Amino acid sequence: MSDELKKYLEKSVLCWLATADASGEPNVSPKEIFVYGGNNNILIANIASPVSVKNIASNPKVCVSFIDVFEQQGFKVKGSAQVLKSGDASYDSYLAKLRELADERFPIKGIIDVNIEKTASIKAPSYFLFPDVSVEQQVQNGLKTYGVSRK
Numbered sequence: 176m177s178d179e180l181k182k183y184l185e186k187s188v189l190c191w192l193a194t195a196d197a198s199g200e201p202n203v204s205p206k207e208i209f210v211y212g213g214n215n216n217i218l219i220a221n222i223a224s225p226v227s228v229k230n231i232a233s234n235p236k237v238c239v240s241f242i243d244v245f246e247q248q249g250f251k252v253k254g255s256a257q258v259l260k261s262g263d264a265s266y267d268s269y270l271a272k273l274r275e276l277a278d279e280r281f282p283i284k285g286i287i288d289v290n291i292e293k294t295a296s297i298k299a300p301s302y303f304l305f306p307d308v309s310v311e312q313q314v315q316n317g318l319k320t321y322g323v324s325r326k
């Protein structure tokens with residue numbers, strides 16, 4: 176697990192979790208309560224993720240992607256997931272990490288624990304097409320695209 180990947184896990188507001196059922200039918204949905212678990216794993220709170228949880232039960236292979244939308248870069252992670260329940264080993268310490276992002280108003284039914292097996296960086300094409308463009312210039316473009324400014 177590189178420091179760079181951990182950095183983008185923290186900087187990214189959302190991740191996208193892709194799963195597939197036993198027949199291969201894909202499903203992808205956004206999750207905002209996710210953290211680095213400390214054991215080469217990513218933890219995602221199951222608050223309202225019935226399809227992801229069902230798919231993981233029959234097919235543990237998942238892909239998670241996350242980017243800093245202003246920098247327009249981040250990572251794609253592939254691995255095997257399991258859904259942890261209260262009482263499972265590590266559940267309480269993992270829940271405490273997720274609770275730093277979402278308090279008790281958010282009912283966490285379980286924890287999707289993704290063991291990281293493969294990683295690849297994701298970069299907007301402009302990083303390759305215009306190699307002289309700095310990250311700061313990308314951020315400026317991103318702010319413009321989203322119609323927002325920094326405080």
Ligand SMILES: Cc1cc2nc3c(=O)[nH]c(=O)nc-3n(C[C@H](O)[C@H](O)[C@H](O)COP(=O)(O)O)c2cc1C
Binds near residue numbers: 207209221222224227
């Ligand atoms: C911005 C955003 C953030 C979300 N974050 C989470 C999350 O952290 N955990 C969760 O279980 N569902 C989250 N959801 C809800 C699921 O993505 C949503 O219920 C989805 O339709 C069902 O997920 P599934 O495909 O995993 O069943 C979020 C939805 C949005 C739009």
